[in-house]
Amino acid sequence: MRETYYAGSYWLARPESAQACARRAERFFHLLGRCDPAWTRWHETADSFEEARNLQFRTDASSFQKLFAQEEHQIGDGFSFHLWTGENLHETSGVDGACGSSSLRLSSSCVLEPYTQGPHAERVMTAPVMAEALRAMAQAWDPEWGVATSH
Numbered sequence: 001m002r003e004t005y006y007a008g009s010y011w012l013a014r015p016e017s018a019q020a021c022a023r024r025a026e027r028f029f030h031l032l033g034r035c036d037p038a039w040t041r042w043h044e045t046a047d048s049f050e051e052a053r054n055l056q057f058r059t060d061a062s063s064f065q066k067l068f069a070q071e072e073h074q075i076g077d078g079f080s081f082h083l084w085t086g087e088n089l090h091e092t093s094g095v096d097g098a099c100g101s102s103s104l105r106l107s108s109s110c111v112l113e114p115y116t117q118g119p120h121a122e123r124v125m126t127a128p129v130m131a132e133a134l135r136a137m138a139q140a141w142d143p144e145w146g147v148a149t150s151h
Contacts, residue, residue, distance in 0.1 A: 007130055008111040009137035009146035015102035021079050022064035024099060024140050028110060029059035031136035032095075035129055038120040039093065042083040049089045057083055068100075077102055091118035099141070110137050 016024075033040040042059055044067075046052035057063060068079040078101030086092030097110045112133055115121035123129065130148040137146055 004113075004116050004151045005125060005130065005149065006111060006113050006151065007134045007137065007146070007148040008109060009134070009141050009143035010107045010109045011141065011144040012107050013102055013104050014100075014108060015077060016100040018065055018068040018079055018100065019061070021099040022061040022068060025064045025081065025097065026059060026061040028097075028136055028140035029095075031139060032112070032133060033059075035132045035136060036120070036124050038115065038124065039085060042085050042095075045082055045084065052084070059083075075101070076106065078106075078108060086115070086120075091115055091120060093120070093124070108141075110141050110143070112137070 029039075029042065042057045043052050044055040044057050046055055057067075064081070067073050067081055073080050075098060078098055080096075080098045082094065082096050084092050084094040093115045094113045095110065096113075098106075099108045099110075101108055114124045114130070114133070116125075124133075134146050134148045137143065
């Protein structure tokens with residue numbers, strides 16, 4: 001059995017506009033890309049891996065604003081996203097995020113699922129890189145708390 005890890009940051013009740021969330025997301029992905037080059041090219045999800053590989057996503061604020069304008073990326077008074085990266089189906093990494101909500105019950109979050117196998121995993125599954133990824137979350141999202149740990 002292979003142990004898996006993640007980094008996550010969480011906060012409650014911080015209403016923000018789509019524009020503010022988009023700026024935070026842009027900053028996070030910029031900082032994450034500085035942690036490792038494998039985290040510089042992102043894709044949206046689709047029905048198949050092959051289809052999703054054609055949905056490259058630019059991680060600038062404008063692209064996030066367009067994403068947040070879509071109904072499927074609106075949750076209550078907040079916004080959500082799921083992006084992934086990887087060269088093949090068995091070596092991927094993903095980020096799920098939710099932001100902008102005023103809810104005291106539904107937390108906003110940013111969760112990174114790093115690569116679990118392959119050459120990228122060997123580089124990113126180290127304490128220094130995961131700590132830097134968590135630092136990127138803290139700088140971009142200003143969460144109440146965060147953690148980098150095993151599942």
